[in-house]
Amino acid sequence: MKKYILVAALIILALAVLLPFASSDPDGLENLISTSGTQQHESFWNGLMADYSVAIGNPYFSTLLAGIFGTMVVLLATFVLGTVVAPKEKSENVKKI
């Protein structure tokens, strides 16, 4: 388990290091929406932290905090998913089917 926590910490560190290099220009899909002349919509659901930012001034820390929050939420949600979906023990013959 220690190893997993170390890797999780490394993932967050990678986020902190790479974030300044991330581009905020529109992605392929957003670009297509604006260049195709499609009428743009306000979404009815804006999430809790739209565009991966929390309400603080500094854009780097705003996105970093949102990212760390998201990483934690994903870790928790997928860990629960993994434990719920897969049974505790597998007998060998079940495994071989």
Place this chain on the structure above:
Amino acid sequence: MHIPDGYLDPTIIAITWAVTIPFLIFAWKKTKKTYSHSIAPTLAITSALVFVVQMINFPIAGGTTVHVLGVTLLAVILGPFPAMLSMTMVLLMQAFFFADGGLLAFGANALNMAVIGSLSFFIVKLLTRKTSSNKQFASSVFIASWVAALLTALATGLELGFSKAFAGGVMLTVPSMVSVYAIEGLVEAVITTALVTSLQRLQPAVMMGLKLLRGSEKL
């Protein structure tokens, strides 16, 4: 790559949900049958990695940016069915907390990224069928990642193009999405192959996907 709400027609929304749900149920059943509980930490860590890489947009030609999808990585490490479930969970968290991808469009986004992407495992399986050579494995992962990115882009293009709410039609959306992701797919392929081959060297025991490919575990 995450389709927001408001751009897909109700028919497309209905079709994509109708295709996605049976896949997810099947994936759930398969995972339940094949895996034990011990998959959970690996599943959580790889999903967190995918969440983080999807936050990093990088520019490609023409003022457009993209992010790595990461789903072939999940599929090769975890196997296709848990990859489908965990990618869906990542997309759900993105849509719910960050409004990245719509809620009505969630069926389409899960289909494009989680379902289609995870099935790229079978490309690797097909290409490595007769061999356990590591080189062949690495090149198969490379090809599968690239093809997965293309197919994801193709599906997204079709869904948008066939929606009347979206101006332009498939003749605009498909070439546009596919050309962007043909380039993104190369970056995706390099990163996926590098991570997968390093993990194979360092920690092959956690790679259920590899065991499934090598036949020491069966789906």
